[in-house]
Amino acid sequence: MQAVLFSWGAAEEVTGSKHFLEVKGETLMVDCGAFQGHREEADRKNRHWEFDASQIDSTILTHAHYDHCGLVPLLPQKGFSGNIYTTPASRDLASLIMMDSAHIQAKDLEFLAKRAKRKGEIFEKEPLYNEHDVVTSLDYFVTVSYHRPLFIGDGIRATFYDAGHILGSAITVVDVNKNSQSMNIAFSGDLGRKNLPILRDPENIPPVDYLVMESTYGNRLHDPVESAMKHLADVVNRTADRGGKIIIPSFAVERTQELIYFLHLLHDEKRIPKIPVYIDSPMATNATSIFRVHQECYDEETRQAFLQHHQNPFGFNELRYVSNVEESKALNELREPAIIISSSGMCEAGRILHHLKNNVTDSRNTVLIVGYMAKNTLGRRILEKQAKIRIFGDYYPLKAEVVALNEFSAHADYRDILDYIQQLDYHKLKEIFLVHGEPDAQKHLKSLLDEKGYHTTIVRYGGRYTLNLH
Known part of the structure; x- marks a missing residue:
């Protein structure tokens, strides 16, 4: 039996995180983030999705940054009817960030409409979502503490571990067990650093077969x-x-x-x-x-x-x-x-x-x-x-x-990422998938991992990757 991993965001770029795990007719989405950067391009990508939200069974939110949670309010209106799992702190922060986004969108469009009127132009653009959409999406949230396994589908279990990135951030380990075959995969979300103020350091996770790892600073070292x-x-x-x-x-x-x-x-x-x-x-x-x-x-x-x-x-x-x-x-x-x-x-x-x-x-x-x-x-x-x-x-x-x-920086640099990966069971880890990074950073990190003998893949936008159950 096989599972499939694919991404419609944060693939060879940093924003718009949306990763998917498809296994035997069930689809899990990890994060539903907004694209940022060039305004017109980001707006186009945020409005036009490459996937059918009604086919997603459940969603996991790794943390409450806009590029990971910014499009969650669109899920219900696009047909999603499952649960959105996250930690209690992430739920509270996400509600704040999404509501702020709705407010900013309304203000921005009000300004643009007034400017168009002064020029005698017609302006008909609608916001991505409004405050009512945010409130509606919050009804889909289910909060779960760190280390508490939750069943999110038939033979699919997820567990959160502290990512040390922002308050409530989580590394998510997904265990799949179907028809006496199994595999597990970890989604790093955004990995934090050791010794940051306020937060605990990133937690070690159990051995996994596959790892989806962020690579924001895959070619940089931070000062201590x-x-x-x-x-x-x-x-x-x-x-x-x-x-x-x-x-x-x-x-x-x-x-x-x-x-x-x-x-x-x-x-x-x-x-x-x-x-x-x-x-x-x-x-x-x-x-x-x-x-x-x-x-x-x-x-x-x-x-x-x-x-x-x-x-x-x-x-x-x-x-x-x-x-x-x-x-x-x-x-x-x-x-x-x-x-x-x-x-x-x-x-x-x-x-x-x-x-x-x-x-x-x-x-x-x-x-x-x-x-x-x-x-x-x-x-x-x-x-x-x-x-x-x-x-x-x-x-x-x-x-x-x-x-x-x-x-x-709340993101791990390449030394932090290497150290984190090396605490995992080398012989069990079959493949590392790099996401959430610009091309230069990803190529550099991939070369370092390749040198250490890891099988490493840079995830392409819309590319599909086969995962084997054993």
């Missing part, structure tokens, strides 16, 4: 997490000394909380000046509330540093959560050093665009990049230090200092 605080302090001190502001585009989920954690420690240790820190992202503020609730996901270091001393890891004297639009606009009038953390992380939407518009032309300021920037995003253009960048249709000279700190 332990150096993050020093480099962050250097940027803050250098910018404050020249009277500037530090503008940090940040993912609302995980990255913002990590930054708050580190800045809290730096303030407590008096390693940076007492300048205000503004969290100007409603979603980040709400996500932080979810982090406070799900303390079961914290690592021992966070418990010792804060919880045992009855301290809130996500609150200190200089920290201010911006609650409304008026307060956000008031930040434009700041003339003193400050730190402004805002989303979206790739600078494609949200309040960060206003802060960039008002600050990139001042050489005293710093734009601090602390996360992955996909191709064709404003964040990537800033990272590449292009002389002029386009914001809201106008071009602005990029005079602010641009600094990238890769210690904050």
Whole structure:
């Protein structure tokens, strides 16, 4: 008997994760993420699916990043009627991210419709989904804790293990047992790193026959997490000394909380000046509330540093959560050093665009990049230090200092990935399938794995791969 693996997203690219396992008439989908990057291309791919959602029996959500959960609200309207399995923390974060996406879509289309009207044009585009669609999709969620096996089909069982990537993220091991034949396959989702703040390290999993592994940083090595605080302090001190502001585009989920954690420690240790820190992202503020609730996901270091001393890891004297639009606009009038953390992380939407518009032309300021920037995003253009960048249709000279700190990455680098794979049973592992990576990263990681004797395949968009039961 054979099973089939195929992907309609995050295949030779980073966004749009949608992986499928088909076995004896049953179909499991792992993640239902949105494509990001070039706006028109991403919109086209998000609207036109290459598969029939009504034929999917169940879905697993590995974690709550937009490129993994962003199209979940479309599942019911496209005919899906099964369960969506995930961890409790991922369910809470996914509801927040999907609702935020619906809100952004509505606002964006409202702006485009007004612009078209001014030009005497007709604009009839509809959002991908609305807030009602999000609420409807949440009824399909079933939450399951780590290490608790769940039966998701006839002879198909799944178990979640902590991926250490974001709150609630899971490596999923799927065990298939049909007609006295069996095999198991692990989906890494996004694999985290050791020693990240707040979260536990990625968990080891039992031996598996097949592994679907992310490869975002398959050709890069990160600086040690332990150096993050020093480099962050250097940027803050250098910018404050020249009277500037530090503008940090940040993912609302995980990255913002990590930054708050580190800045809290730096303030407590008096390693940076007492300048205000503004969290100007409603979603980040709400996500932080979810982090406070799900303390079961914290690592021992966070418990010792804060919880045992009855301290809130996500609150200190200089920290201010911006609650409304008026307060956000008031930040434009700041003339003193400050730190402004805002989303979206790739600078494609949200309040960060206003802060960039008002600050990139001042050489005293710093734009601090602390996360992955996909191709064709404003964040990537800033990272590449292009002389002029386009914001809201106008071009602005990029005079602010641009600094990238890769210690904050929540993705494993190629050394982390190799270390993780090498703890698995070499003789049982038949094949590794690389997903969620750009071609150069995947080719480099494949060459490293090939050298170590692994059978490695780069998954193609829509390609079908046979898995043998034994």
